[in-house]
Amino acid sequence: MANGLGLIIEQTNKLIISPQIYQALEIMQLALPELLEYINNELMENPLLEVVEGYEQGLEPEDFPLEEQIIEQQQEKEDQWLDSIVGEVLREEKDNWTVNNKYEKDSVPIEGQWLDNNNLVDYLTEQLRFIENSWKLTKQELETAQFIIGNLDSNGYLTLSVEELAQILKISEDEVLKALKIVQQFDPPGVGARDLKECLKLQFPLLPHCPPKMEQFLDHLDDLAVGYYKKIAQALGVSVQEVKNMGELLKLLDPKPGSRFDRSSDIKYIIPDATIKKIDNEYFVLVNETDIPRLSINERYKKTLRELDDQEIRKFVREKVNSGLNLIKCIENRRSTIHDVLEEIIRRQKDFLDHGMSALKPLTMREVAEVVGIHESTVSRVSANKYIDTPRGVFPIKCFFAGSIGREKEVTAERIKEDLKRFIAEEDCTKPYSDQKLAELFAKEGIQIARRTIAKYREELRIPSSTLRKKTCK
Known part of the structure; x- marks a missing residue:
C-alpha cells in the first residue's frame, strides 16, 4: 500500500486551560506574602489598576460634612502658598548649598568600610587578603586558597577532595594541601575541614586542657553517640570517667563552624491568611x-x-x-x-x-x-x-488534615505523638518504659498500636531509646 499525504478532519474533546483560569489557580495557591508581591507586580504592569485609598476606613467624599470640606480646601491653599515660599528660598540659596567637588573626590566612601560577617566567603576572603603580604603568599597559593574558599559549604566544610582540586586546578596535591592548611588557620576555627573528625581536631587548641588521647577518642564518635562508654574506655585504655570527661570537652567545640554565617536559617515571619x-x-x-x-x-x-x-x-x-x-x-x-x-x-x-x-x-x-x-x-x-x-x-x-493509624480510624498520628511524649515525661527515669511497655500503655487507653510503630514515632520525636534515657538519668 502506497504512502501519501492527505487532510483528515477529526472532532476531539480537549481540556484547554485559558489564561484566566490559570491565573485563578495560581492566585488560589499563593500565600498572603506572595499574593501581596503578585499584586504589586500587577500594579506596575497594568496602568489601569489602582489602589482605592481609604479602603480600611471605608470613607468616601460624601461622608464629610460641608464645613470639613471647606476647612480642607483652606488647608490645601495654605500648603500651596508655603510650598511656593519654600521653593523661592531654595532657588535663591541653591548656589550656597552646592557641595564642592574637591571634597567629594577626597572623601572616602562609607560603603565597604566594615566587614560583612554574615557571609562566610567574604569573611574568609578578607582574611586571605589581609595576610597576603605578611605571609608572602605566591600567586598560585593565593588563587588556590581562594578557590578552596569558594568550594566550602554553608557549614564550612570542603566539598571537593584534594584529588579533585588538584585535577581542576592542574597542580600537585601537595600544593593543594599547602593552600588548604592556610585556609584552615582562618577564623572561625575548624573551617576548611574535610570531615567532622578533622573539624574537631582543628579546634583542639581552643580547649583549656586537651587530654593526650583526645585525637584517638575521635575515632569512636559513633560509639559515643549511643553511650558505649565502657567499649571506648577499653579501646583507649582509660577509665569510663575519663571518657565522659573527653565527651564533655567535645561539647565545647563547634561541629559546624560556618553555620553562624548561614542566613538561610534566619527567622521568617508568618502572616496568617x-x-x-x-x-x-x-x-x-x-x-x-x-x-x-x-x-x-x-x-x-x-x-x-x-x-x-x-x-x-x-x-x-x-x-x-x-x-x-x-x-x-x-x-x-x-x-x-x-x-x-x-x-x-x-x-x-x-x-x-x-x-x-x-x-x-x-x-x-x-x-x-x-x-x-x-x-x-x-x-x-x-x-x-x-x-x-x-x-x-x-x-x-x-x-x-490528619490521617488515621491502622485499624484505629479515629486516632491520628499527632495524638499518638502527644500521648507518647506524655507517657515518657511521666516515667521514672531510673526505670524508663520500653517500646513494648509503651504499646501496653496505649492498649490500656483503648488504642491498639504495634511496638515498631511506637519506635517509629519515638524516633521522629527524637526521643532516645529506654537504654539511653536510663544512662542520661540524673
Missing part, C-alpha cells in the same frame, strides 16, 4: 483582608476607551481592563474559597480548638471538598503554604 475567633463558644473564620489592597479600574482610562478612535489604543485599554477585572475577581474568589474551606475544617476539628492537638480527628481533603462543592485539588491549593491564627496559636492549614 485567616484568623479564628471564639465568640460565645462558637468559632468564626475571618479571612485576612487588612493587608490586601482594594483594587479598582481607573475611571480615566474607561473614559479614554469610549472617546479615542485609535484602534490600537482601544485594544490595549480593553485588554488591560479585562486583565484588571479578572485579577479583582480572582482575589475575591480566593477569599471566599478560603473562608468556605476553613469553615468546614473548623466544624470538623472543633475539639482540637477546645482541647489541643491530642483531640485532632482524622480528616481528608476529599471529605472537605465534597461538602464545600469544589475539587479536591482546590482544597490542596487553599492549604498550600498558608497559615491560620487560632486561639491555640498559629498552625499551617495542612496540619488539620
